[in-house]
Amino acid sequence: MTSSSLRVKGLTKRYGDFVALAPTSLDVAKGEFLTLLGPSGSGKTTLLSLIAGLAHPDEGQILVDDADVTHSPAYDRDIGVVFQNYALFPHMTVEDNIAFPLKMRKVADADARRRTAEALETVRLPHVAKRYPRELSGGQQQRIALARCIVYRPAIILMDEPLGALDKKLRDQMQLEIKRIHRELRTTIIYVTHDQEEAMTMSDRICLMNAGAIEQLGTPEDLYFRPQSVFVADFLGESNLLSATVRQVDAQGLDIVLADQTAPSRAVGNGASFTAGEPIKLMVRPQNLHVADAADGKLTGRLVDVMISGSMTRLYIAPEKADMPQLVAAYPTRASAAPYEIGQRVSLGWNSADAVAIRDGRGH
Amino acid sequence: MALAKAPAIESGQLRTATRSRARSQAWTWAAMGGPLVLLLVLFLVYPVGQLLLLSIHNDSGFTLAPYRQLFASSVYIDVLLITLKISLVTTLVCVVTGYPIAYLISVVGKERKATLLFWVLLSFWTSFLVRAFAWIVLLGRNGVINKLLLSLGIISSPASLLYNFGSVLVGMVNALLPLAVLTMLSVMENIDRNLPRAAATLGARPGMAFWKIYFPLSLPGVAAAGIMVFVTAIGFFIVPALLGGRRETMITQLIIDQVQQTLNWGFAGAISVLLLIVVLIVFAAYDRLLGLSTMTGAAAPRSVAPSRLAGPVQRIGDAVLTLLGMISDRIILALPSRRRDRNPDQAGLGLQAFVWTMLIIISAPTLLMIPLSFGTGGLNWPPQGFTLHWYETVLHSPVWTQAFLRSLLVGLGTGALAMLIGTPAAFLLVRSNIPGKAAWLAFILSPIVVPRMIIAVGMFYVFASMGLVGSAFGLILGHTVVAVPYVVMTMMAVLRNYDTRLDHAAQSLGARPFATLRHITFPILGAGMFSSFLFAFATSFDELTIALFATGGLNATLPKQFWDEVTLQVSPVIAAVSTCLFIFMGLLIFVAERLRRRAAAR
Numbered sequence A: 001m002t003s004s005s006l007r008v009k010g011l012t013k014r015y016g017d018f019v020a021l022a023p024t025s026l027d028v029a030k031g032e033f034l035t036l037l038g039p040s041g042s043g044k045t046t047l048l049s050l051i052a053g054l055a056h057p058d059e060g061q062i063l064v065d066d067a068d069v070t071h072s073p074a075y076d077r078d079i080g081v082v083f084q085n086y087a088l089f090p091h092m093t094v095e096d097n098i099a100f101p102l103k104m105r106k107v108a109d110a111d112a113r114r115r116t117a118e119a120l121e122t123v124r125l126p127h128v129a130k131r132y133p134r135e136l137s138g139g140q141q142q143r144i145a146l147a148r149c150i151v152y153r154p155a156i157i158l159m160d161e162p163l164g165a166l167d168k169k170l171r172d173q174m175q176l177e178i179k180r181i182h183r184e185l186r187t188t189i190i191y192v193t194h195d196q197e198e199a200m201t202m203s204d205r206i207c208l209m210n211a212g213a214i215e216q217l218g219t220p221e222d223l224y225f226r227p228q229s230v231f232v233a234d235f236l237g238e239s240n241l242l243s244a245t246v247r248q249v250d251a252q253g254l255d256i257v258l259a260d261q262t263a264p265s266r267a268v269g270n271g272a273s274f275t276a277g278e279p280i281k282l283m284v285r286p287q288n289l290h291v292a293d294a295a296d297g298k299l300t301g302r303l304v305d306v307m308i309s310g311s312m313t314r315l316y317i318a319p320e321k322a323d324m325p326q327l328v329a330a331y332p333t334r335a336s337a338a339p340y341e342i343g344q345r346v347s348l349g350w351n352s353a354d355a356v357a358i359r360d361g362r363g364h
Numbered sequence B: 001m002a003l004a005k006a007p008a009i010e011s012g013q014l015r016t017a018t019r020s021r022a023r024s025q026a027w028t029w030a031a032m033g034g035p036l037v038l039l040l041v042l043f044l045v046y047p048v049g050q051l052l053l054l055s056i057h058n059d060s061g062f063t064l065a066p067y068r069q070l071f072a073s074s075v076y077i078d079v080l081l082i083t084l085k086i087s088l089v090t091t092l093v094c095v096v097t098g099y100p101i102a103y104l105i106s107v108v109g110k111e112r113k114a115t116l117l118f119w120v121l122l123s124f125w126t127s128f129l130v131r132a133f134a135w136i137v138l139l140g141r142n143g144v145i146n147k148l149l150l151s152l153g154i155i156s157s158p159a160s161l162l163y164n165f166g167s168v169l170v171g172m173v174n175a176l177l178p179l180a181v182l183t184m185l186s187v188m189e190n191i192d193r194n195l196p197r198a199a200a201t202l203g204a205r206p207g208m209a210f211w212k213i214y215f216p217l218s219l220p221g222v223a224a225a226g227i228m229v230f231v232t233a234i235g236f237f238i239v240p241a242l243l244g245g246r247r248e249t250m251i252t253q254l255i256i257d258q259v260q261q262t263l264n265w266g267f268a269g270a271i272s273v274l275l276l277i278v279v280l281i282v283f284a285a286y287d288r289l290l291g292l293s294t295m296t297g298a299a300a301p302r303s304v305a306p307s308r309l310a311g312p313v314q315r316i317g318d319a320v321l322t323l324l325g326m327i328s329d330r331i332i333l334a335l336p337s338r339r340r341d342r343n344p345d346q347a348g349l350g351l352q353a354f355v356w357t358m359l360i361i362i363s364a365p366t367l368l369m370i371p372l373s374f375g376t377g378g379l380n381w382p383p384q385g386f387t388l389h390w391y392e393t394v395l396h397s398p399v400w401t402q403a404f405l406r407s408l409l410v411g412l413g414t415g416a417l418a419m420l421i422g423t424p425a426a427f428l429l430v431r432s433n434i435p436g437k438a439a440w441l442a443f444i445l446s447p448i449v450v451p452r453m454i455i456a457v458g459m460f461y462v463f464a465s466m467g468l469v470g471s472a473f474g475l476i477l478g479h480t481v482v483a484v485p486y487v488v489m490t491m492m493a494v495l496r497n498y499d500t501r502l503d504h505a506a507q508s509l510g511a512r513p514f515a516t517l518r519h520i521t522f523p524i525l526g527a528g529m530f531s532s533f534l535f536a537f538a539t540s541f542d543e544l545t546i547a548l549f550a551t552g553g554l555n556a557t558l559p560k561q562f563w564d565e566v567t568l569q570v571s572p573v574i575a576a577v578s579t580c581l582f583i584f585m586g587l588l589i590f591v592a593e594r595l596r597r598r599a600a601a602r
Ligand SMILES: Nc1ncnc2c1ncn2[C@@H]1O[C@H](COP(=O)(O)OP(=O)(O)OP(=O)(O)O)[C@@H](O)[C@H]1O
Pocket: A015, A018, A019, A020, A038, A039, A040, A041, A042, A043, A044, A045, A046, A047
């Protein structure tokens, strides 16, 4: 099975004065599964089209296995793309669609037929070979698009929100399928999604983009537990962000003081270096925010709302200090009725190991 | 930071790469758009320029004599006024009666839509000559109408219905109504049908919803139809020449006389200048009011219309629409309740009756001519006996068969050349970021704007100097000039609907540009390309103005032969030829529609 590494250096794309992609550098290892995550318009599709050769960069370089492909046309790159809208050819049968890349590569007929059948087997749709794309359901079309991409074993596969249109169940199935294909073929995959959960479960690394630039690149754990910016903490999973000031930095963590409070508390760093006196944001994930009746916590507030979303119950709490944002705490739902009443005064606490310090401000 | 230097070097290399890419891009643009520009410069700009020059320049240098002649008496100004009057009334009638037809077609279900559209298209594609001839027969002393009125006892002796303003108007409306309907339809089909429904949920009664929501949205189509009909009408000569009397002479007929009878190029040029100025004034007014971009009907720019219309005008318009809405709702309320709670998507009976009446009026003359072509009683109604004599005469006459073959050859040539030149230009206008797109588009569409007669006379003059008069090749070039804007327009519409991601997909799967075109782009665009080809073919097949001057004798095309015959005498032979032409066009539409549907089913 072929597989290639990808290196992107200072890649930039502008539309007139608008910078769709600020100079971006990125290394993707052979066989890696990298997910591009980010809000709408953050430049994910732009980056993919530049890598695939479907758009020309204004600056920068693209290297596949250390060979410069910046100016080679799409058809010479050996990079497969699974398009967001599937882009199946409407005038060809499923079979012909899948065989198309083989035909372009002048693969012998018998061989092409065998490989097409194999690819259909892989996506578990051998019975639709003779149909036209419009005769398939959305999920089936999606799988055909995938089959058409894997059939010629490109060294790198780019997938742009490939599961965007599917229902939850089909999406879960397809995720497993894609992971299986990734495991079996060991292809390098760059995957775009809006779904954080999908990103967390599938990827070796996640590249979080914001406003045409990389905000943070790392393993899912890195991004979740050690966000480098408020944006990352906010985007990936729910988080409570509290203003605080650094008192002192030591080997184990930081001494901090929450805004408007005098009692010091502890926090862990996110890998960045802090200096005493620096303003920071303290991130506590909802499931780590403990709620108690007693007034022995670090903060107090009033319960505003209780929401049960399946396995988790969420409590929304307005801190008593007027200028603090609303907080959310979550714990596993139990069959017994909620022990809290709306309007009730509660106290909030957390383990210092779950409180992560993040540099304040949007810049890096 | 260690990388800080490297990007600088790379971007230097990149600039060179960008520059060389820009250069190759310029070459691509030139290769794709060049042939069309060359064609238009050589066979539109140059000939028309020549003609205009001839009006102020004779053997002895600069002169204004033709213009002095033009304004010396009121004769020519009168002709101009009559031309304007006929064109304006025709436009008004076409738009007002065409609107309900287009509306009905845009709202009915798939099956009924196909039927209605078939009749409009059949009429649209039937030769102007055939339709005008059919009216001669219909309105004649022994025609259907007179016979009908006599038998009903309304008149006691045959009335003379021909050769007056009424007959010209009937012929003109018949000729141009299908164009008006199709133009308005293209806009109406793009109006979101949920909007009037949304208005209904917001409390608007049907009348109000129509006048305040649907009607304003359809106005760009009305405007486009109006200008298309007017410009075609003002350059028309077939209908006034065949159906009008001396008092319905139109300005284009004067130009023909000057060229064919007196060979007075200077005077023909002067009349052309007059005509051109009138057309340009109309276009300038249109542009001021609505913006020229609405003409293609493509993107009806909602922002343009309100800003161009001054505030008070807009307020008055709004008040009128509100009033109309209220009146309609009152009328609907006054009707029996059964009518009120019918399904809002179902068209009213009155509307349906009106539309079918109009469709019958525009199709009937041609259909009624068919039995006459098999009769032994000449062109008198009712048809008598049965004979194939007229058809045998046509088939055995080398003049007619030659003319048919000639037209077929020229039509196919025009279709092929227009596609060859027009398709790349359409690609360029839709897909590339070539600067000055709007200007290029205006230039490419100019053969529609400049009255056909001016193009034809100018071309005749230039062809004469090149020895192209009477040659099929010259005629193909000439017809391509007038057909190519339609090809570019339809191909642009087709390309806009085409999902370019399919091309991207093909390229990412390893298809080179040529393979992408061959396996993906062209097969998917096939139906659209075929219909543009047909459009070009039909334009040429029915073209008379250019052929009028550029052909003659044994190299006459079918319309030219038809014209020569019909201006000599009205005979059953012509009814036979008309029937053949009608059936030929009917088959063509049928086949085209079949192909289109098969492609759409994919
Ligand atoms: N052809 C274009 N011309 C001008 N601007 C463009 C063009 N294509 C993209 N953009 C802009 O570039 C930015 C990035 O677009 P891109 O498609 O990469 O976003 P994205 O991250 O894929 O968003 P989404 O998640 O919504 O798909 C957007 O602001 C978009 O408006």
